[in-house]
Amino acid sequence: MFDAVTWAMIGMGILETLYMIFVSTFISYLIGLPMGIILVACDNEGIKPLPALHKIIDIYVNITRSIPFIVLLVAVMPVTRFIAGTTVGTNAAIVPLVIGAAPFVARMIESSLREVSKGVIEASLAMGASPMQIIFKVLLPEAKPALLMGGAISVVTILSYTAMAGFVGGGGLGDIAIRYGYQRFQGDIMLVTVIILVILVQIFQEIGMMIVRKTDKRK
Numbered sequence: 341m342f343d344a345v346t347w348a349m350i351g352m353g354i355l356e357t358l359y360m361i362f363v364s365t366f367i368s369y370l371i372g373l374p375m376g377i378i379l380v381a382c383d384n385e386g387i388k389p390l391p392a393l394h395k396i397i398d399i400y401v402n403i404t405r406s407i408p409f410i411v412l413l414v415a416v417m418p419v420t421r422f423i424a425g426t427t428v429g430t431n432a433a434i435v436p437l438v439i440g441a442a443p444f445v446a447r448m449i450e451s452s453l454r455e456v457s458k459g460v461i462e463a464s465l466a467m468g469a470s471p472m473q474i475i476f477k478v479l480l481p482e483a484k485p486a487l488l489m490g491g492a493i494s495v496v497t498i499l500s501y502t503a504m505a506g507f508v509g510g511g512g513l514g515d516i517a518i519r520y521g522y523q524r525f526q527g528d529i530m531l532v533t534v535i536i537l538v539i540l541v542q543i544f545q546e547i548g549m550m551i552v553r554k555t556d557k558r559k
Contacts, residue, residue, distance in 0.1 A: 346529070349516065354536060356430045357512035360502045364437035365495055371442040375401065376449020377475055387461065388471040401443040409440045409501050413508050433502065433510030441498050448490035456482040485556040492548020496541050503537060513537055 342350075378397050382390040407415070413436045417427045424432040456479055464478050480487070506514025513533045521530025 342528075342532075350513075350529075350532060350536070353511075353513045353516045353533070354540075357499070357502050357514070357540070360430050360433055360437060360505070360510070360512055361495060361498055364434050364441055364498050364502075365491075367434070367438045368441040368445045368494070368498070369491075371438065372445025373449055375442070375446035376453065377479075379446060379450040380453040380479070381471060381475060387465065387474050397446070401446050404439070404443040405447065407440075409436075410504050410507060412436055412440050413505060413510075417508075428509040430511040433505040433508075433512070437498060437501050437505065440501055441494065444497060445490075445494050448494055449487065452483045452486035452490050453479050455486050485552050488552045488555060489548065492545060492552070495544045495548070499537070499540060499544065 375397050378390075378393060379401070380386060381388050382394040382397075384391060384394075386394075404412075416436050416439055419439070420427050420432050420435040423435050426432050460478060460482060461474060464474050469478070502510065502512050503514035503517070506512065506516070506518040509515060513536060517530050517533040520526045521533060
């Protein structure tokens with residue numbers, strides 16, 4: 341059995357992981373939601389075609405998503421140091437988490453919005469709705485179940501990113517698993533952190549599915 345100090349360390353690791361997840365998810369959606377809307381609304385067949393803007397966002401998302409997160413962690417260290425003042429700790433880890441997760445969120449938003457029937461959009465245009473009205477009164481409400489499902493997937497993805505952030509001293513459960521489970525060959529700590537991460541994934545997925553089932557009015 342672990343002593344009180346070890347359990348306190350694991351408890352702090354859980355809190356740090358949750359902190360990174362929630363803050364990173366919030367900021368990633370602040371950035372990713374507008375990008376996802378632009379990818380849908382501003383393409384050649386969108387409600388407000390702006391090919392140049394669409395191409396810039398599309399290229400940025402594709403390039404960023406093509407870089408493995410563990411490589412991105414190292415590559416953006418100068419940016420992390422500039423923004424957070426350090427490259428170690430939970431606050432520093434949030435910078436690469438957002439850089440890596442925001443494009444993923446943008447694609448999830450885009451995929452969800454493209455599920456909305458074009459007939460609904462065309463009917464709104466025929467009634468004289470403006471692009472902003474279509475976005476906020478048609479696209480987002482109609483895509484709500486898919487957006488919520490995408491949100492659950494995004495949270496789980498960001499959780500996996502926080503575990504990888506442990507390789508660069510990002511804190512949380514990933515950091516504990518690396519420092520103790522891997523570097524010090526303490527397999528029991530590694531096993532506990534893995535079990536906790538699996539439990540967290542299941543909790544977030546179940547919460548996401550429950551919210552989707554309660555808000556999906558199409559059934």
